[in-house]
Amino acid sequence: MQTIVSDLQSIVGDKITDFKTYWPKALQNISTKKFSSAIKNRKIKSIERFGKYAIINLEKNLAIVIHLRMTGKLLISTQVASGKDQGLKEKHIRHVFYLRAASRKPKTVLFSDVRKFATISLYDKKDLMNLKNKLGIDPLGKDYTPENFSDAIAKKPHKEIKDVLMDQTVIAGIGNIYASEILFEAKISPHRKVKDLSREEIRSIYKFSMKVLKKAVKLRGTSVSDYRDASGSRGKFQHRLSVYKKHGQQCKKCDTIIEKSTIGQRSAFYCPKCQH
Known part of the structure; x- marks a missing residue:
């Protein structure tokens, strides 16, 4: 967007x-x-x-x-x-x-x-x-700090982290594609509950949320389906995807087969070896 x-x-x-x-x-x-x-x-x-x-x-x-x-x-x-x-x-x-x-x-x-x-x-x-x-905090806004991010997700301690990242009342703006990619880069399983994450793991998720989203904006979005910019052109971030809709393929980091599961009625894509 x-x-x-x-x-x-x-x-x-x-x-x-x-x-x-x-x-x-x-x-x-x-x-x-x-x-x-x-x-x-x-x-x-x-x-x-x-x-x-x-x-x-x-x-x-x-x-x-x-x-x-x-x-x-x-x-x-x-x-x-x-x-x-x-x-x-x-x-x-x-x-x-x-x-x-x-x-x-x-x-x-x-x-x-x-x-x-x-x-x-x-x-x-x-x-x-x-x-x-x-709505929750905007991940590209000035209020999106490590402290505010940690406080926001802490409100949902018993929910799986991927579900929380996509909860618009917690963080406003992260969708399914970016939630999967952020957790892959942070090496965190999407099934982990917020209450079980260490302070270092939470900071890693925050760090890579910023990195992934800024890269996606720089590459003008992700055209895996219908997305186009206002001129009708496709984005380019789809060429950088590591796990989203890559289930059945080898992980680019360890060659383990990427898996797909359902969390909060949405698909989750992850490497069972790299993400824990």
Whole structure:
């Protein structure tokens, strides 16, 4: 998400002139008519990421909050779809934000979502703060320190560490891919319970969470499935993966066969020899 939000900085200052949706169920607790009316002719003041959310801050303390889920993509286009919306619909484009830049040149943000899991919400300033307060610390934020990380995961002592890393109320922003890769680099089994981790092991997990996430951002994300950046290009971190979806293959460090299990209803990938 960080890569996409960075790309979206190019539309800051633009004005939303219209909005169309072909999948209104993505709009959370608001009708298409009310959503479109609320955001129309509003200037985009800033765009930020918090956890897995993209937050588009508008004039008058309104914010469009987007969660891409598994297959959502936000694509910036200068090819405005005038009279060709049916064609967009057939290419998994579920929503279109029409924009006008300061130069008055029109463009669009196309919201593609193959599996239709992504969501769009409209929050005022108070609701946005409430959302942020429900989420954990952001692993790319200034509050993400070794001490805060240790305190955060300590709230779930009896849960397995991989499940805790993915709990958005504990740490906001780590998904399945990065949780598996972080624990591999830290040499910690995903099945270990938080209460059984030593102080040194916790610091190692923190260290490699920073290292893995920063490398992923530098390589513009991980395209193992539908992920694309705002220009439609694939990321490159998938070429650096060590265990995610590598089950049945040899570990690159010890040649042991990588295993797959289920933790918290999500797949976990790990080397049974390197990770303990």
